[in-house]
Amino acid sequence: MIKMNERIPGRNAKEIYKLIRTQGVALKADLLEKSKLTVSTLTRILEELISLGLILEAGFGESTGGRKPILYKINPAYAHVFGLDISRTYSKLILFDLDLKIVDTVRWSMTTSMTPEKLINEIIYAVQTMMTNHNIALASCLGMGIGAVGPLDRTQGIIRSPKYFPANGWSNVPICQMIEEPFGFPVMLDNGTNTSILGEYWASSQYRYQHLLYVTAGVGIRSSMMTSGKVVYGAVDMEGSIGQMIIQTDGPPPREPGGNYGSLESYVSIYALEQKAQSLLKSGRKCMLNELVYAPEDVRFHHLLYALNEKDPLAVEIFTQSATCFGIGLANVLNILHPEHVILGGPLIDTNDLFFAIAKEVALEKTYDSPSYSVEFSRGKLGSDGIATGAAVMMINQLTE
CATH class of the missing domain: 3.30.420.40 (ATPase, nucleotide binding domain)
Known part of the structure; x- marks a missing residue:
């Protein structure tokens, strides 16, 4: 097996390959400007990368008076x-x-x-x-x-x-x-x-965001942060710690020992929605869910989604309350980290439009110095x-x- 660090020979060649990969298609003039290499050195590196099968010539760019410049791209079939x-x-x-x-x-x-x-x-x-x-x-x-x-x-x-x-x-x-x-x-x-x-980040054609936040909500809540194309790591692995953000000190008890009372996850998770629905049914609330299950304890997330899609009032209420709490939690994070763009994913986001819309609206409303601090929200491009x-x-x- 070829060692990973030996596939591209030399630091300069690695930088040129990275530039071509980031741009998608690159002109030699652009590579010269960004790499600060001499013409002869860059030419040698490009020829070597082509001979190794790492990059390809990708046609010609627009002429500025002389010969049309050659375009370069990575070879997708190299590996x-x-x-x-x-x-x-x-x-x-x-x-x-x-x-x-x-x-x-x-x-x-x-x-x-x-x-x-x-x-x-x-x-x-x-x-x-x-x-x-x-x-x-x-x-x-x-x-x-x-x-x-x-x-x-x-x-x-x-x-x-x-x-x-x-x-x-x-x-x-x-x-x-x-x-x-x-x-x-x-x-x-x-x-x-x-x-x-x-x-x-790589699915974005322009890589225009320097500060990205990703939050997924489903069984639990997890998050990640990126700056200048690199993931930000903390001292320990605590991707799920965002779910333990306290929303209400006397709120619901944690699902597991060691968690916080009134944490974001106790309002925003599949388990939390199921527990809320079961509690409301036991209190006597009537809704479509009564027709879908034999007993309140049988309510599951797919039942709630079905009722929500049928615009059942109780299901709409449950999802609205949870999305509102999620928006408050997101605002807390935005007020600390100040990302340019927030990508939301996971089952609670991907399965319906209501949750995403309410969470986004509440987060923007509760974010300090809004609207002068303008953060964009999306569901991302890659899905599952x-x-x-x-x-x-x-x-x-x-x-x-």
Whole structure:
């Protein structure tokens, strides 16, 4: 196997490759201006990158009087890379080329029988099958990036102790080692929110945002921050700590010991919505949910979504209250971090328009110095592929490290 740091020879060549990759298509004049290299040095590097198959000539730019300038782009077929998403409800493996075009994908439900050992066996088989089906040699595979539910030990490649996995055994899992051993290619691990924000950053054609915030709401609430194209890491892995932000000190008790009373997560999570609906039904409230379940304890998120889509008043009330709390929590974060752009994702955001709209409205209303501090909100571009895409980006980035 070719070592990752040896695929591109020399620091200058790595910088030129990074510039071309970031721009998508680059003119030699632009590369000269941004790299500060001499014409002869840049010409030599471009020729070497072409000979190694790392970049391609991509036609000609507009002439300014002389010959038309040559355009350069990365060669998407130089290598392939795997991105793996390990979440509580499903896991997904995607095979990408270097342009992040999806070549193949497979998804598994995270059932009560999906232990780490079973999932790893499925992943190994899927990798072998994909490489065979698409005629990919091991030497032309950069490796695999993994975005997973935390807490994690990124440096050791270990999934430490995530909560609410359906199957047992998801504690202190050396996931990177277990995948590296049968293949020999490098494997990297990071939190799913961190890989999501990487994926969304590279999915933007202009990379115009310097300060990005990503927040996902579903089983819990997780967040990630990016500045100047790099993920911001704290002293410890605490991607879920945003969910423990206190909204009301005498609010609902935490779901798990050690959590805060009245935390954001106790108002904004699938579990919180289910608990709220069950409580209201037990108090005698009548609504469409009475027709969907035998008893209040049977209410689940999909019932709430169905009722919401049918504009059931109680379902609308529950989602509105939760989205309002989410907006307040987001405003608190905005007042501290001041991002330019906020990307919201996860089941509570992706499954309906109401939640996103209310959360955004409340967040903007409660943000200090609004509207002079203008922050943009979006749902992102990648949807459910975001974690795996960003995990692949994490590996591709290693080419120029």
